[in-house]
Amino acid sequence: MTHKRMIVLDIASLGLGEAPDANRFDSIGADTLGHIADKGLNVSNLINLGLGNVRWDNEIKSIPQVDAPRGFFGKMVTTVDSNRGSASFREMFDYTAGVRTASVMDLLAEKQHSVSIISSFAYYWEKQDDISMVQVPDDSKAFIELSSKMRTQKSGLIYCQLPELRHFARMDDSVGYAKQLNVLDETIGKVLERLRDNDLLLITSSYAIDPTRDNRITREYLPLIVFNPNKDEGKSLGIKRSLGAVANAIVAFFDLDDGEITKPNFINEVM
Template sequence: MANKRMIILDLASLGMGEAPDANRFFSIGADTLGHIASKDLNVANLKSLGLGNIRWDNEIDTIAQEVAPRGFYGKMVNVISQNDASAGFREMFDYTTSLRTISVMDLMAEQKFNVAIISSFANYLEKQDEIHSVQVPNDSKAFVELSGQMDIQDSGLIYCQLPELKQFAHHKDVDGYTQQLSHVDKLLGKLMDNLREDDILIVTSSYASDPSYQRDVTREYLPIMVYNPQNTAGKSLGIKRSAGVIANVIAAYFDLDNHHEAKPNVIKEIL
């Protein structure tokens, strides 16, 4: 594909239940999705991608498994010793080449790929001048900017982290979080309708923050759902032992490091 394009939607704060090392981070019993799931939660598009299937071993009544999910679904855990939002983001995008560890976004910029970041934070990457960065105040604006960027950027990586969802988690507003995730799901449906046939969409979360829990950042499994409009016969991707799987997928998809030892390639399972 001459114009490979990948869109990453980061539902920052959405966790899937306590991680194996939750006790080290005072997160026993944390479960963002489980604690906000109620009759008021409507996430039909996330369900269609396999959100409920991720919880096959701990099902949520209101988020049932799909018999034929449209996305490839799984979960991942952080291995980094810090447990905060920025550490989760770094683990997700740091990539170890044969020579060094670098943000995969910087690596893409070095190799002249288009990279855009839509978020509420300032870009801390080395190649800031070569990466298009837009700061947004809320989730609706994030989707507007994402749609606009997709109209003008026909190749490369577009990363969008939603700012408003994580604010509800930070303020411990369970009802607000539930309503906002339902709103985000509707916007996700529109995004999926506007994808090109050869686009890769990854829906994930860089960290967890259970709004019903006393701590701001909770140590939980994190979702990963991958969707390509040409291949809607989704299946399980299993459990990935580091959030760095995202960087590995990006590097493999754009062939960024030919000399690096082969790593598990989620893309091969999808295309």
């Protein structure tokens, strides 16, 4: 069995500007990143990974493009006809193979890959006995658990969703949101230092909540940043037309499907 490991860091609530169907979800003008950028934001690690490069067509002064980003960078759109966070989460991690749709977490467990889930929410996995699940109240505890899993779990998938940013977003607290994102950026730097050669780090957001938009989920582009420790420099991944690109990439990375991999899929672009 392969000893490859993927770490998915879900910075839930971080959006990159209104999605093409924003009008259908009362999200015209939504831009989580743009609206917190002037609130003391300092995210040097995310900038070096290419966060500013994603906004090449609408650059933010405090989040500039870099000439040689360390990560592969792009953005995704949600296609599910719902503005619930649980719906976009399932779009991100459900995978359709043949006549069956299942969570990639369940598929991994079926193939006897290690799977760890660190989050604050309830779970919908079928194979809960085969999946390590840790419920966390805040970002600090989430990173403690992530650090522990990175030390002890040698292969498989580690998914970590950070809970605090959405709290600031729902409180309409743009300043608090920016400060917490600064804290997360520092910790992301420590995660990068601990990665092994067989690791792939994926940083994304399963949904957006613009803190200037009255305590509700907003329909925005969502970040897709991938870091491969074996690559000196990343490049653009463009726009993925479904959050299912994440599930498809997991399936491809761990060779879970003998058939043709469903698109969109970005694994070949980052390996």
